[in-house]
Amino acid sequence: MRHLIKAAGAIAFAAALTGAASAQEKLKVGFIYVGPVGDFGYSYQHNQGRLAVEKALGDKVETTFLENVPEADAERPIEQLARSGHKLIFTTSFGFMEPTLKVAKKYPNVMFEHATGYKRDKNVATYSAKFHEGRYVQGVIAGKMTKTNTIGYVASFPIPEVVSGINAFMLGAQSVNPAVKVKIVWANTWFDPGKEADAAKALLDQGADIITQHTDSPAPLQQAEARGKLAFGQASDMIRFAPKATLTSIVDNWNDYYIARVKAVLDKTWKSEDTWGGFAANMVNMAPYTNMPDDVKKAAMDTQEAIKSGKLNPFKCPVFDQDGKEVPCKGQGALSDEQVLGMAFYVKGIDDKLPK
Amino acid sequence: MGVTEAILLTVITAATPLLIAALGELVVEKAGVLNLGIEGMMAVGAACGFAAATLSGSSLVGVGAAVLAGLALSAVFALLVLGLATNQVASGLALTIMGLGLSGLIGAGFVGTNRDAIPPVYIPGLTDLPGVGRLLFGESPFVYVSLALALGILWFLGRSRAGLTLRSIGENHVSGHALGLPVLRVRLYAILFGGACAGLAGAYLSLVYTPFWSPGMTAGRGWIALALVVFASWKPLRVLFGAYLFGGATVLQLHLQAASIGFPSQALSAFPYVATILALVVMSVGERKATGAPGSLGAPFVPDR
Numbered sequence: 001m002r003h004l005i006k007a008a009g010a011i012a013f014a015a016a017l018t019g020a021a022s023a024q025e026k027l028k029v030g031f032i033y034v035g036p037v038g039d040f041g042y043s044y045q046h047n048q049g050r051l052a053v054e055k056a057l058g059d060k061v062e063t064t065f066l067e068n069v070p071e072a073d074a075e076r077p078i079e080q081l082a083r084s085g086h087k088l089i090f091t092t093s094f095g096f097m098e099p100t101l102k103v104a105k106k107y108p109n110v111m112f113e114h115a116t117g118y119k120r121d122k123n124v125a126t127y128s129a130k131f132h133e134g135r136y137v138q139g140v141i142a143g144k145m146t147k148t149n150t151i152g153y154v155a156s157f158p159i160p161e162v163v164s165g166i167n168a169f170m171l172g173a174q175s176v177n178p179a180v181k182v183k184i185v186w187a188n189t190w191f192d193p194g195k196e197a198d199a200a201k202a203l204l205d206q207g208a209d210i211i212t213q214h215t216d217s218p219a220p221l222q223q224a225e226a227r228g229k230l231a232f233g234q235a236s237d238m239i240r241f242a243p244k245a246t247l248t249s250i251v252d253n254w255n256d257y258y259i260a261r262v263k264a265v266l267d268k269t270w271k272s273e274d275t276w277g278g279f280a281a282n283m284v285n286m287a288p289y290t291n292m293p294d295d296v297k298k299a300a301m302d303t304q305e306a307i308k309s310g311k312l313n314p315f316k317c318p319v320f321d322q323d324g325k326e327v328p329c330k331g332q333g334a335l336s337d338e339q340v341l342g343m344a345f346y347v348k349g350i351d352d353k354l355p356k
Numbered sequence: 357m358g359v360t361e362a363i364l365l366t367v368i369t370a371a372t373p374l375l376i377a378a379l380g381e382l383v384v385e386k387a388g389v390l391n392l393g394i395e396g397m398m399a400v401g402a403a404c405g406f407a408a409a410t411l412s413g414s415s416l417v418g419v420g421a422a423v424l425a426g427l428a429l430s431a432v433f434a435l436l437v438l439g440l441a442t443n444q445v446a447s448g449l450a451l452t453i454m455g456l457g458l459s460g461l462i463g464a465g466f467v468g469t470n471r472d473a474i475p476p477v478y479i480p481g482l483t484d485l486p487g488v489g490r491l492l493f494g495e496s497p498f499v500y501v502s503l504a505l506a507l508g509i510l511w512f513l514g515r516s517r518a519g520l521t522l523r524s525i526g527e528n529h530v531s532g533h534a535l536g537l538p539v540l541r542v543r544l545y546a547i548l549f550g551g552a553c554a555g556l557a558g559a560y561l562s563l564v565y566t567p568f569w570s571p572g573m574t575a576g577r578g579w580i581a582l583a584l585v586v587f588a589s590w591k592p593l594r595v596l597f598g599a600y601l602f603g604g605a606t607v608l609q610l611h612l613q614a615a616s617i618g619f620p621s622q623a624l625s626a627f628p629y630v631a632t633i634l635a636l637v638v639m640s641v642g643e644r645k646a647t648g649a650p651g652s653l654g655a656p657f658v659p660d661r
Contacts, residue, residue: 040467192575202614203614
C-alpha cells in the first residue's frame with residue numbers, strides 16, 4: 001500500500017513536471033544553410049536574420065542552425081530538425097527545394113520556408129528577394145561614374161536570377177549614360193576566389209574601370225582596389241576588403257521577414273504563401289554609398305527611393321531585347337514577375353551572347 | 357601595359373599554385389605513394405598562412421606557418437600509410453576532408469579580415485624595362501621559388517643519388533628493400549616534402565593571389581594539381597608546361613569572354629580534366645606502359661612480411 005501511494009505520488013509529480021515544461025516550452029526554429037555562416041556573404045546574411053529573430057523574440061523562441069549542408073544530402077539534416085521538435089524550419093538554398101517538400105509531407109504539423117524556390121505545399125512557403133532592384137541602382141551609379149564607358153561584370157551561371165540582374169544593371173546604366181557598355185565574363189562558379197580575381201583582371205585589362213559581380217567572394221573587389229579602380233560588393237557589405245574602391249554593396253536582409261514569419265507561427269496565423277520582396281519590403285538593402293561625388297550619391301538615393309515607393313520599376317515597359325525587338329509587356333506597365341523570374345534574354349546594348 | 361603582357365602576367369599568377377602543389381605531389385608519387393590529400397593540405401596551408409600572417413603582421417611568418425601546417429598534415433598521412441600500411445586512396449581522401457574541415461576551424465576567426473598582398477619583386481631598372489620588365493623581373497617571389505623548385509626537382513630526380521634511390525623505391529619497393537634501401541624513411545621524406553609544397557601553394561592563395569581567407573577558397577586546385585601530375589606523365593618539366601597550359605586556358609577563356617569573342621566558357625572550364633584524359637589516351641596508345649607511372653604507386657609496403 002505504501003508503495004502504491006509512493007508510485008502514485010511519483011506519477012503525479014512527473015505529470016506536474018511535464019505540464020510545467022510544456023507551458024514554458026519555447027517555439028523551436030531551425031535554419032539550414034548551404035555555406036558556412038562565416039562566408040561573409042549569402043549564408044552569413046541568413047544567419048544575421050536568425051540572430052535578429054533571437055534578439056526580437058528570444059523569450060519565446062529557441063533557434064538552431066546547421067551550416068555547410070550539401071544540397072545533395074539535405075533530407076537527413078532537415079528531417080533531423082523536424083524530428084527534434086522544431087516547428088518552423090527555414091531551408092535557405094535553391095537546391096533544398098525537393099528535400100524540403102519531401103520532409104514536409106512526413107511532418108504535416110511542422111511549417112517549412114524555402115528560399116528562392118517555386119514549389120509550395122500546405123506547410124511549405126517560399127520566399128526570395130528582388131535583388132535586381134539593387135542592380136538597377138548600381139547601374140545608375142556605374143553609368144555616372146565610368147570614364148571609359150566600359151563596365152566589367154563577373155557573372156556566375158546563366159540562370160534567370162543572374163540574367164535579370166545583368167539586364168537591370170544595364171537598364172539602370174543606360175538610363176543615365178546611353179553610351180555605356182557592359183562586358184560580361186561567366187566564371188562558371190559561385191565561389192572560386194582565384195578565378196573571380198582572374199576574371200576581374202581580364203575585364204580591367206580590357207578597359208573596364210568599374211567591376212560588378214554576381215559571384216560570392218570579395219576577390220574582384222580586391223582586384224579593383226589594387227588597380228585603383230571602382231567596384232560593387234555582393235550579398236553583404238564588403239567595404240572592409242576595398243575601402244577605396246567600394247561604391248556600395250547589395251545587402252540581403254532577411255531580418256524583418258524572419259521575425260514576421262516566426263511571429264506568425266507564434267500567433268497561429270502562419271499560411272503557406274510566396275513572398276518576393278525588394279526595397280519596399282526591406283529584403284534588399286544598399287550598403288552606404290561611398291567613394292562617389294554627392295550628385296551621384298543623390299542620384300543613387302533618388303533611384304532607390306523611386307523603386308521603393310513603386311514609382312519606378314527597373315523593367316518598366318518598353319523593354320527591348322538584344323535584336324531590338326520589343327519584349328511583350330505582360331505586367332502592369334512593366335514586365336510581369338513571371339517574366340523576370342524566368343528571364344532568359346539580354347536587353348538591348350549588351351554585347352555578349354547569352355550562354356545556353 | 358599591353359593586353360598580351362597583362363594576359364601573360366595573369367596566366368603566371370593562375371599557374372603558380374598549381375605548379376607548386378603538383379611538383380610536391382610529383383616527388384611523392386615518384387616514391388611510390390599516392391597522396392590524394394593535396395586539396396586538404398592546401399586549404400590548411402592557406403588558413404594557417406593567413407592566420408599567422410595576420411597575427412604576427414609578417415608575411416614571412418605566414419608563409420612559414422603554411423609550410424609547417426602542410427608538413428604536419430602530411431605527417432598524419434605518413435603515419436597512416438607508412439606506419440599502419442593503410443589504403444592510400446582512402447587515407448588521402450580522408451586527409452582532404454579533414455583538411456577542409458580543419459581549415460574552416462582554423463580560419464573561423466579570420467573571415468572578413470583584409471590584408472595587403474605580398475608585393476611582387478621590384479628591381480630598380482630591370483623591372484621598369486618596357487615589355488618584358490614586369491614579366492621577367494617583377495613577379496611574385498613565389499613565382500621564382502616555383503621555377504627554382506621545378507629545376508631543382510628535375511636535377512634531384514634525374515641526376516642525384518638520393519633522387520635515383522627515391523625513384524627506384526617508387527618503381528619496385530620490394531627490390532629496393534632487398535637492396536637494403538630505407539623504403540619507409542625515403543617515402544616519409546617524400547610525403548613531408550609534398551605536404552610542405554601543398555602548404556606553400558596554399559599560402560600563395562591566401563597571401564598573394566586573393567589576400568583573404570574564406571572556407572573552400574582552394575576551389576578544387578588540389579585536384580587539378582593531381583591531374584597535372586598524371587598529365588605530365590611524372591616529368592618535372594612537363595609539370596611546368598602543364599601548369600602554364602592549364603592556367604593559360606582558364607585565363608585565356610576569361611579574356612575571350614571579356615573581349616566578347618563567343619566561346620563556350622564551360623568547355624574551357626573542363627579543359628584540365630579533358631586534357632589529362634586525352635594525354636593518358638595518347639600516351640597509352642603510343643607505347644605500351646609508357647604513361648610513366650611509378651611501378652609501386654599506391655601499393656602499401658610492409659617490410660619483411
